[in-house]
Amino acid sequence: MIWNESKECMSRDEMEHLQSSRLVKQVNYVYHNVEYYRKKMQAAGLEPGDIRGIEDITKLPFTTKDDLRNTYPCGLFAVPRSEVVRIHASSGTTGKATVVGYTRRDIEIWSECVSRVLAMADIGKNDTVQVSYGYGLFTGGLGAHYGVENVGATVVPLSTGNTKKQLTMMKDLGVTAIMCTPSGVTAIMCTPSYLMYLTESIEEQGILDELQLKSAVCGAEPWTEEMRNQIESRLHIKAHDIYGLSEIMGPGVAGDCVYHKGLHINEDHFLPEIISADTLTPIGDGEIGELVFTTLTKEALPLIRYRTKDLTSITHGKCECGRTTARLSRFVGRSDDMLIIRGVNVFPSQVEAALLEMGEVSPNYLMIVDRVNNLDTLEVLVEVDEKFFSDEIKELENLTKKITHVLQQALLIQPKVKLVEPKTLERSEGKAKRVIDNRKL
Amino acid sequence: MILKQLSVFVENKEGRMKDITQVLKDSGINIKTLSLADTTEYGMLRLIVSDPDLAKAKLREAGFPVSITDVxxxxxxxxxxxxxxxxxxxxxxxxxIEYMYTLPxxxxxxxxxxxxxxxxxxxxxxxx
Known part of the structure; x- marks a missing residue:
């Protein structure tokens, strides 16, 4: 099922023509509405007229998370607040969130993009979709929700957690009631690790036969082909990948079709580039580099050449499904030190900043990330410092609790904190190793 | 009488106690008594020794978090x-009482x- 054939199946020429005209408009729009960008372009000796099409994209300066931080909270917004209908935020590198905004039209386009991905997973108006992404500042929940409504399916907004309730809803909505067509939850949207967790609970309770689940659309964290195979074979469903990032929009920037030959980018709205993370110059199809996006139609927060820090490659060429949009290959990692733990962006520097702010602990720490029973775990080892050392266990336990609380506030996920002897944490080349990621992805 | 007690933070790792006694032995320090409080992740070793100040300096040198407490x-x-x-x-x-032990x-x-x-x-x- 293709949601918008006129856009998703364009010839390369048509697509590039559309992208070029939208890029020219977007650059003009940004230049005249965002002071920060105007100054940046002026500093690079650029005027909007210098950009005549997508071939000129490399003339434009990059945007990074630092630019969003420098202009915190809304300095890059191109519209007055009266035009902004929604705010989302993701965690930033130093504890400050990255704030993103949407106009009514941005939300419509977002819903359109999510709808396209849902159609790739064959989800339509007859489906009942359980949205088990977190609702709130995180773009996952509401982004998915609006997409599901847009395709006309029934949305069950469960958000994350409360596994028991998740399963009850999944099961009970299938029961026939008067005047109600019997249709249980047929699709679920959540992080792949949470779906693995739900899979285990479903197996434990032995309720798979009572479910009518046929597909899942998972994203917000990296996962492997092996995880997809497990989910598909254990739940007897089709599992699809959805990609996005809040700065660009949220989930729905790209998604994969039934052929699983890469994620189709909604490139009429988001112009992709792959650059070498070292030289920052564009690299060719199939080669791995950093993914960069330029929004082509965003109103509230248009971004020019935003460096996602995600490492992947792009291929063009028609897919067996009939779509002609460029496709992203599997993500191979990050060009910075950001970790994605339970779908939440975590930077090691956040831990350091939080510990320093506490003032009563050493800022020497080690983060150990693992996946236990398919759920991400985060353990933070903190060195005991003589300055705050107490010989009473009670005090040390209080300290552990306090560190846990402070870190949870900063990271938005609860870590397990463990006190260790000083100088036990490995140091290499004068720089301490801060992260051990034991997840096998 | 008020005594100077040595408190040492010890991770639950194999051989860690032996590392401490090695330092004390090499420094010619006699252990009068000790008490070991344990949690799942670390222990707190409390010692009454012949020369608490020297013991503290030596253990600190060896990288142990150590403090002297009046008991x-x-x-x-x-x-x-x-x-x-x-x-x-x-x-x-x-x-x-935070904790209590005996010294023969x-x-x-x-x-x-x-x-x-x-x-x-x-x-x-x-x-x-």
């Missing part, structure tokens, strides 16, 4: 009810107490 040493009578009488006195003076001496056992205000408690316990 109260109370000579115990070897009789039924002594500990109970002592606790009654402490209770009457609303003093709580030639003149009999001594009770080591960690309290918030050892000097005051010492006066309270003068005649049990």
């Amino acid at each position: 109260l040493a109370v000579k115990a009578d070897d009789r039924i009810g002594f500990l109970h009488d002592m606790l009654l006195k402490l209770d009457a003076n609303i003093t709580s 001496t030639e003149e009999g056992p001594v009770v080591i107490l960690k309290v918030a205000n050892p000097a005051e408690v010492e006066k309270v316990l003068e005649n049990i």
Whole structure:
């Protein structure tokens, strides 16, 4: 099922023509509405007229998370607040969130993009979709929700957690009631690790036969082909990948079709580039580099050449499904030190900043990330410092609790904190190793 | 009497206690008594030694988090009810004990107490 054939199946020429005209408009729009960008372009000796099409994209300066931080909270917004209908935020590198905004039209386009991905997973108006992404500042929940409504399916907004309730809803909505067509939850949207967790609970309770689940659309964290195979074979469903990032929009920037030959980018709205993370110059199809996006139609927060820090490659060429949009290959990692733990962006520097702010602990720490029973775990080892050392266990336990609380506030996920002897944490080349990621992805 | 007690933070790792005793032995320090409090992740080793200041310096050098804490040493009578009488006195003076262990001496056992205000408690316990 293709949601918008006129856009998703364009010839390369048509697509590039559309992208070029939208890029020219977007650059003009940004230049005249965002002071920060105007100054940046002026500093690079650029005027909007210098950009005549997508071939000129490399003339434009990059945007990074630092630019969003420098202009915190809304300095890059191109519209007055009266035009902004929604705010989302993701965690930033130093504890400050990255704030993103949407106009009514941005939300419509977002819903359109999510709808396209849902159609790739064959989800339509007859489906009942359980949205088990977190609702709130995180773009996952509401982004998915609006997409599901847009395709006309029934949305069950469960958000994350409360596994028991998740399963009850999944099961009970299938029961026939008067005047109600019997249709249980047929699709679920959540992080792949949470779906693995739900899979285990479903197996434990032995309720798979009572479910009518046929597909899942998972994203917000990296996962492997092996995880997809497990989910598909254990739940007897089709599992699809959805990609996005809040700065660009949220989930729905790209998604994969039934052929699983890469994620189709909604490139009429988001112009992709792959650059070498070292030289920052564009690299060719199939080669791995950093993914960069330029929004082509965003109103509230248009971004020019935003460096996602995600490492992947792009291929063009028609897919067996009939779509002609460029496709992203599997993500191979990050060009910075950001970790994605339970779908939440975590930077090691956040831990350091939080510990320093506490003032009563050493800022020497080690983060150990693992996946236990398919759920991400985060353990933070903190060195005991003589300055705050107490010989009473009670005090040390209080300290552990306090560190846990402070870190949870900063990271938005609860870590397990463990006190260790000083100088036990490995140091290499004068720089301490801060992260051990034991997840096998 | 108020004694200087050495407190050492020890991770639950194989051979860690031996590393501490090695340092003390090499520094010619005698251990009079010790108590080990443990949690699932780490332990707190409390020691009464012949030279607490030297021991602290040497252990610190070896990378252990170590501190010196004032504890109260109370000579115990070897009789039924002594500990109970002592606790009654402490209770009457609303003093709580953080931890307690004993030190054997030639003149009999001594009770080591960690309290918030050892000097005051010492006066309270003068005649049990």
